[in-house]
Amino acid sequence: MSVAGRRTVAGITFVVLAAAAAVGAVAAASPDVRTVHVRLEHSRFVVDGDPAVRPGDTVRYVVENTDPIAHEFIIGDRAVQRAHELGTEAYHPPRPGEMSVPAGAVLETTFTFPTEPGSLILGCHIPGHYAYGMRVDIPIG
């Protein structure tokens, strides 16, 4: 490739990266990405503030497990919760709205809610925890 060609490619790469960075910065600074703190305490979800969201909201959850035992943070509808309750995956690698939270850990996950009104459930499926009461309804609307 000629020098002019290399310059053209470099220029395009620079413009693309700059554009991507700008988009990312706008997203991070977007007022729509709300941060919600959740404490896992005495095997309960303690949500800081109102757990309700608006359709299409993107929420960054900062989750602190203050218990000496591990918990899970799973957002989903009843089918998702049922699948996890019956599932065999002992540890969930972090993915949007789903993660295992070891004892004492502080982790984050960002989740975008559906654009339709309704509700989802926040649950923990370590054996016995969901039945014990580790669930919170998240109204969307």
Added chain:
Amino acid sequence: MRPGRIARRALAIAPLFVLLTAVPALACGGLVTPNGTVNLVRTTTLAAYHRGIEHYVTSFEFAGKGAGEVGSIVPLPGVPTKVVPAGEWTLQRLLQEVQPPTLRFAAASEAVVPGAADAVVLFETEIDALDITVLKGGGDAVGRWASDHGYFLPPDAPEVLDFYANRSPIFLAARFNAERAAEEGVRRGQGTPIHVVVPTPNPWVPLRILALGRQPTELIEADVFLLTDRRPATLPQAVEANGDPRQQGLIQEVSDLASSPLLSDLSSDRGMKWVPDDGMWLTYLRINETAANLQHDLAIDASGYGQPDPVAAGYVDPVPVVDPGIARGLWFALGALVVLLVLGGIENRRRSSGGGLPA
């Protein structure tokens, strides 16, 4: 007691003991198992209080091979001075005192109920095949220690451990060592009684821990014997037995002066020489309560004042202790305020008396 008398009493007790060894008798502790299931059976405990010392006698049942992760956690009212093998028949003799052997035998077949900062290890000991660890720490620290040592903690464990740690940060963890159990030929269901000696001004018996990991509607059954210098007052107050075995609650079956033969027999058992010849009061409480309602412990006032401590019973949170550093700071600030007020008063008096600087 003369040896011949001991032998006669031992013979009298022996048949009962054989029958009762088939009755699983677990400690007054929360059983924590690998898969979250809890198979807690009727527990029998002696909490004796004599001259400021609580003698806590209970028994741990071997759950069989492959149950290495099964252990128990028992909250204690203070730091024990010793944890030693309990006598051979103390718990059985107490049961014999309050229940005729035939009735006990009938009951035996029905007895099984379906079923931060780091913690500081104060000491460890072995009693037969049991590994015993006495821990000091908050609920979180003790929970982490238990998790790190292979104990499975059910979801209510964090709250229950905090409940106890707020009043006394001392816990006893007990677990069978599978290898030693095999070497010593411990059979499934065989109990290992232990005797915990705890100097404390404020005795209590942990009851809420019995509901650890249980469903709210599950029935918790336990026998608690109290042996005290005086007739004790308890909180909660036990209700009189009405003769109905289905009666629920904290039921007082016996409250009377301990008989001389009972005291004589108990004092002849291993580690029980502290039991006086007479003058002790025997209380037998039967617990038959749902896990949802067993959210308290049993506070005991054996002083004769009749005022068991609601904090010891778990009804009231303890008054938080002010950190010594903060207390020193508060005293310093108060002292500085007093000095400023005094200096201000002197200055005002000087000005009002015309003692100011000449203009």
